[in-house]
Amino acid sequence: MASFPDSGWSPPDVNEESYVFTCSSADLPTNPLLMASVGNGHISTIVYHDRIFMNGLYNGEGKKSHRAAIPALNRIQLKPRAETTSIFSLDCIKGSFTEVQSSKDVQVQHLVCAHRTIPSLLVNQIRIERVDGSTQDSEVTINLEAGSMDLQINNELLMHHYQGWYCIWQEGRIDIWSDEIKTNQLVYGCQYYLLSSLPAQYDANCTVHEFYGLSPESLSCGDGTGEDYLGHVFWDQETWMYPPILVLHADIARELLNTRLRVKEQAQRNAEANLKHGVQFSWGQAVTGLPVSPSDDCEKYELHVSADVALALRQYFYLTGESTDSLTDLSQQLADYWISRLSWLKDKQKYGVLVQNWIRKTVVILKNGIVKGSQAFVILVGVMPPDEWHYPINNSAYTNMGAKLAISFPSEQSQSTLPAKSSREEPTSTDIYVPFDDKLNYHPEFDGYSVTDPETSHVKQADVILIGYPLDAETNQSVRESDLDLYEKVTTKNGPAMTWSMFCIGHMEVGQPAKAAEMYERQLLQATPPFQVWSEYPDETGAINFITGMGGFLQSLLNGYVGIRIRAEGIRLQPELPPSSSRLKVTGLNYHGAKFDIDIQKEEKTVMRTDANFSLREFFLSYEEGKPADVLDTNSIVNLKDCQSLIYQSES
Known part of the structure; x- marks a missing residue:
């Protein structure tokens, strides 16, 4: 050693x-x-x-x-x-x-x-x-x-x-x-490369510099000489790299949230320029928060980044319990943006996010910025979903679901902190339309999309399946299974690495470990020995040192095989071993100021509280609501059963 x-x-x-x-x-x-x-x-x-x-x-x-x-x-x-x-x-x-x-x-x-x-x-x-x-x-x-x-x-x-x-x-x-040395190396390599692009938070002697965010190709590239993302910050930060950092390094995760807070005023100006309320983050962000993406179409249509930031705020609040004035205000302004971004769909009696190509007639603009009129679709620009092969489109399932969560979060936050600041009328989460096909029991990617159309159904990367995770917004198992099954068939096999991470997590969630293992192994093709550097695509093309894909891989372990779900009521776990592995251990899972180690072995699975913060309220491990729970005292080891469990904190 x-x-x-x-x-x-x-x-x-x-x-x-x-x-x-x-x-x-x-x-x-x-x-x-x-x-x-x-x-x-x-x-x-x-x-x-x-x-x-x-x-x-x-x-x-x-x-x-x-x-x-x-x-x-x-x-x-x-x-x-x-x-x-x-x-x-x-x-x-x-x-x-x-x-x-x-x-x-x-x-x-x-x-x-x-x-x-x-x-x-x-x-x-x-x-x-x-x-x-x-x-x-x-x-x-x-x-x-x-x-x-x-x-x-x-x-x-x-x-x-x-x-x-x-x-x-x-x-x-x-x-x-x-048993596979490459798997071992990928676990440590992905953590190393991701952390190499992040500031240290744990050494009192460390010099602190302002941090501006994570780019998909890590900090080691980005000048445009290769197929990279020019060092800009995209949705990749919140959706792919942030989740594993949040679970293991909450202090560093806060630095990632700060990269959005520091450009909030520019995000307000972005929204105002588009006649919207609240904050609208640029698709590509550098120092100032001004739009810098070389793609006009992505900058104009790929608006879901402002829902992705809202999701990151929600996860941080659930995991840490921290809700500062600045974070609460940002959550509210993101909700305000999406409220002002919605249109009324007369035929569906729901709100949606639409394309600017419809007749403007008998239009009434309410004080909350939402537009209603005699036409079903009115005056708002459309979107580009994570599947960037289809745009501009109406009612992206992923974008609309993200908007629902962004709009509902401030009121959820206010139950634990202060009353929501907005005085404007808001649609409820049930008022927002998300496409659904009753016959095939799945979510079409957008209005007019058909997963059975061989000409137009092809998908670039994980999109609709993200509704199940990380949005955690689809609880019907049969719908989740249909989304996974149908979209795997139409998703290109040559897409970015993190697609297969999300399929892996989804299949673990619905109890299909064999299918999850197949997806788990597929994502590993994007890593190149001997130094296990990931590329965006499996033929060593696209962005190199692709920490977006590495973040997806780490999520396949934490949220797939350990089964971690960050929820309002606590941390859900349902641990299983990954393929060809005899042991998987998570050290330092953060939750409300406490630290937990999750140790998964063939013979047993345990959770151990490791912090010595005796000022915190008690923590418990339970399996069924209303049933007796195990107390998680410092240094106590509790065995996990082969079912879903919940780590939670007492209310008093």
Whole structure:
């Protein structure tokens, strides 16, 4: 096992190969973007790459905006020597990359890391040692991008870096014991790459920089030279990367919410520019909150991002119980936006989200901004759903359901905090129309969509099935099964990775473990060895170091196999082991200030409360409402039954 001197912590008792990814020169990826990266949430670089990226630093205005590339003047690479071998390693636990070059006389080690507690520092360490007492003269050549460099000897520098990473892993993580080494590596690799793009929160000595958000291609890319997302923040942050961070690192999750709060005023101006109330977040966000997506269509129609942010606020409130004035106000303004965005569907006697191509006649604009008239459809622009192959369309099932949740959340919040601030009339959640086909017992993706039409039914990525999870808004199992079955048949097999994560979660939820395992394995095709870097599409194309897909994979474990659901009444669990695994453990699940470890083994499943916060109200574990519950005291271990359970907190 790796040595962790003076750390006060040891890594999980899994095979070291699970979190230290090693290869020879012959096995290095031919695509340099598939090399390992190092980062700390402030700066990041792909190892041996000629550029560094900094969170929040962009070039260009508007649609020309992209992450600024800083020349990597401190780039170092050992020059290959005759009769030497090189071994390359990424250590996910220590957050460092190492090349060890060996000959019969001398061993040279080059280590690189983005310092965890001094975020502006990119560290290179060179160690040269003689082998077996050799006295032979040896020449070692080091290629320096800058031409010269100051050398310092500082053993404490690396120890502080390691301590920063140990604090993060101690606070919350997923451990797995699998027969498949790739599965083990993906679990640690996905956590590492995601955390490498996020700021540290657990070290008091860490320098804090303002954080501007997560982009799908991580912090190590984004200047537009590849197929990336230019370093911009999209719905990916709230829908794909945020959920696993929230469960394991609630403090860091709050930083993600802050990336939306900091541009709230611009989001208000975005809404006003479109004659709407509340806040409308840009599809692509950089520093100011102004629209920066190079796609005019996505910026105009893909409005569900403002429902995705509302869902993230709801999940945070359920999990932490925290409801500050700023978060409550943002929730209300998101609700106001969706209220003003709805139209009255006369034929359905429901509210919907529509396309601007209908006759304007006998129109009445109510004081709440909702439009009614003698025509069924009136004057509001349409939407693009997560399935970006269809737009502009009326009444996206996913968007409308997200709007329902966004509108209902402030009143739900007010039951625990202050009265809702809005004085405008609101539709109830039952007033909002979501397409449904009674004959096939499923949700059409939008008005006019038919899943049986071979010409128009093809879907780019997970869309309608997101109503079941993460929206958690479809409780009818037969409908859930129909949505999963019908949409799997029409969803392209070459789509983005997180699609299969959502199918996996859905099949676990409806009790179809064999089908879930198939989807679980399918998502793994997007990871490329030896450093387990994900690409957006399975042929190593699209965005590289695709942390969107990695976030989806982590959700397939937490929300699929552990069965975590974040709800108003508590944390639902229904744990099972993933394929080819003998043990799965979640350390540091956050809930209302307490911490819990969930340990799933073949022989038993347990939950243990690990915090020592005795000022909190009591926590319980129950299986059926009204039945006696187990008390979850600090350091107590309670066995989980093979059914759904609930962790909840007493009301007094």
